[in-house]
Amino acid sequence: MSEICKNWTQWLKQNRFAGQTPEMIEQTTRWLEAVRDVILVYAEIMEHETVIDIGCGTGLLAFKALELQDCKGKVIFSDKFQDCLDDCQKILDEMEIKEGYEMLQSPIEHIALPESSVHKALMRSVLVHVVNKQPAINEIYRILKPGGKLCAFEPVIRSNTRYWQILHPAFIDRFDDFKKAENEIMENPLDSLCNFDENTLKMNLEIAGFSIPDVKLQEVKSSYVVQPNMVKEWFVNPPSPNQPSTKERFLKYFDEPTVNKFMQDVSNYLTGRKIDLKTNAVFINATK
Ligand SMILES: C[S@@+](CC[C@H](N)C(=O)[O-])C[C@H]1O[C@@H](n2cnc3c(N)ncnc32)[C@H](O)[C@@H]1O
Numbered sequence: 001m002s003e004i005c006k007n008w009t010q011w012l013k014q015n016r017f018a019g020q021t022p023e024m025i026e027q028t029t030r031w032l033e034a035v036r037d038v039i040l041v042y043a044e045i046m047e048h049e050t051v052i053d054i055g056c057g058t059g060l061l062a063f064k065a066l067e068l069q070d071c072k073g074k075v076i077f078s079d080k081f082q083d084c085l086d087d088c089q090k091i092l093d094e095m096e097i098k099e100g101y102e103m104l105q106s107p108i109e110h111i112a113l114p115e116s117s118v119h120k121a122l123m124r125s126v127l128v129h130v131v132n133k134q135p136a137i138n139e140i141y142r143i144l145k146p147g148g149k150l151c152a153f154e155p156v157i158r159s160n161t162r163y164w165q166i167l168h169p170a171f172i173d174r175f176d177d178f179k180k181a182e183n184e185i186m187e188n189p190l191d192s193l194c195n196f197d198e199n200t201l202k203m204n205l206e207i208a209g210f211s212i213p214d215v216k217l218q219e220v221k222s223s224y225v226v227q228p229n230m231v232k233e234w235f236v237n238p239p240s241p242n243q244p245s246t247k248e249r250f251l252k253y254f255d256e257p258t259v260n261k262f263m264q265d266v267s268n269y270l271t272g273r274k275i276d277l278k279t280n281a282v283f284i285n286a287t288k
Pocket of ligand 1: 008012054055056057058059060061078079080081084106107108109123124125126129130
């Protein structure tokens with residue numbers, strides 16, 4: 001497993017921007033704020049409500065919910081990992097905010113809250129790190145009050161542009177073998193990152209009991225020129241602290257010299273070239 005990233009706060013602050021130019025970091029930050037704002041519009045948070053940010057990380061959703069409630073309701077910062085809660089608490093202490101929130105260290109699979117205790121559940125990019133989505137979604141349903149809402153965003157990675165789609169076979173040794181391996185990696189049912197899409201999520205929500213959940217697929221197209229070193233970063237940076245990097249995934253199929261040669265071929269072919277990418281995600285708005 002990758003040693004590059006020790007914990008979630010490090011990943012959220014550094015690794016997720018790895019290989020990006022300052023302009024791209026700025027774009028990613030603006031995009032995160034836009035996603036946050038859509039989730040909060042869906043949630044229609046009222047001042048007195050109890051709101052939970054599940055897998056809050058560094059508090060993208062929870063801090064905005066707290067601001068919207070003007071600290072008059074209750075925002076639960078919840079995460080499986082204590083480093084995330086410590087990071088959020090530090091910011092709250094610095095801002096001298098003492099009320100309107102609680103910290104809850106709890107995995108999504110067993111949220112330490114009573115049944116029907118929460119008005120709104122907010123979540124961004126958490127199910128993508130959970131192998132079995134159904135028990136997690138059942139658990140969110142359990143803690144919501146009748147009429148309560150789950151408002152969330154999840155990337156749908158398996159529908160994104162794959163490496164082989166932006167490469168040319170003539171410039172890549174063993175192109176067909178790497179294409180086959182990549183397709184297998186992206187279709188692995190045991191890999192939380194790519195074992196779901198908008199249809200499976202809708203089904204999970206319905207099975208949990210949400211009536212007519214709204215699951216909107218969003219496809220974003222982007223184009224940019226690949227910069228020196230970008231390809232290496234794509235391969236060696238893990239998608240989360242506890243997941244293998246793309247390089248490590250390919251090492252299950254090929255020996256290290258072969259994977260290194262592939263990375264070099266990809267880098268030689270793409271660096272300086274303009275690429276067009278398709279990135280998919282879903283917005284969820286579901287009522288209990
Ligand atoms: C990609 S980050 C998203 C953080 C935050 N929601 C945001 O949008 O910036 C994924 C978060 O999910 C949390 N997480 C991962 N697995 C979890 C689990 N089983 N239960 C609860 N939280 C989990 C991680 O600690 C991390 O904070």
